Amino acid sequence: MEIVVLRVGHRPERDKRVSTHVCLVARAFGASGILIDREDKRLESKISDLVDKWGGEFWIRSGINWKREIKERKKKGWRIVHLTMYGINVDDVINEIRKYEKILVIVGSEKVPREIYDLADLNVAIGNQPHSEISALAILLDRIFSGEELKREFKNCKIRIIPSKRGKTVLRVDSLGEE
């Protein structure tokens, strides 16, 4: 299964930290890459630097025409899952979502164009209470991958954490003799 996230309504200054967290969640929870509607070179380079350090092949592209992107992917067989607190509860549709082969997950900012609700194959809610697009994305991906995503290894990392009961254990890959 391949998952790509599309962030709609990104405002580079105001959403700086929230969009960064959305990108990090997308990567850590198993998406292949993220598309950001408004161009934001600073965010691109921040995420690319992080991938360089922590490994894996996660990619980011900004300055995307969201409408064209959605329509073109639909033609190629991608299914569109729009995260919204107004949608159907994730647990009522997760079995259907798990059958999809290629999923574009739309994560909006505060206001989302009405058209997205219509373009989506599924409008999915992570509960119907207000919380955060960051937590919504994490829970969706966690449900899709059944928690296995948290054990994934990221290849070609320069730095890696060894889980520990107290304190911080960080391995640098040159100290592992892998480079």
Added chain:
Amino acid sequence: MEIVVLRVGHRPERDKRVSTHVCLVARAFGASGILIDREDKRLESKISDLVDKWGGEFWIRSGINWKREIKERKKKGWRIVHLTMYGINVDDVINEIRKYEKILVIVGSEKVPREIYDLADLNVAIGNQPHSEISALAILLDRIFSGEELKREFKNCKIRIIPSKRGKTVLRVDSLGEE
């Protein structure tokens, strides 16, 4: 089981939106309340207004001496679970956590005092990749409550969402005849 969240390292201006999201996740995913170390009346009133509208009994208190709070709760039998990417993977300790009756979940900002790692009963990682304290808290609470938290009803709400396939369906409680 009772869960309270303690946010350490909150910087009112810089962390405004991230801390708001942490509060919303705490509420939506089943915690009773949140303690914020630095005083922040604006955040308090924002969250109180939201509870007033969306219901439930979630509470917020800011201007907390975190060290005293942790030590006093430990004396009263609370268990301390510190969320950190350096910790033990949540899935390796979730059975132990589920046995606890009262849990103080510590959610740090960028830098967390070393002492917290020592005061914690468990240092728990939601995977060992960088993502967000918002997603980490959501996944921890979702694991603890096994997804049931997303179906919880919040009493005394003025507004409620009816899940729908397309668009937005919002009920106002006076239109339900409950007030």
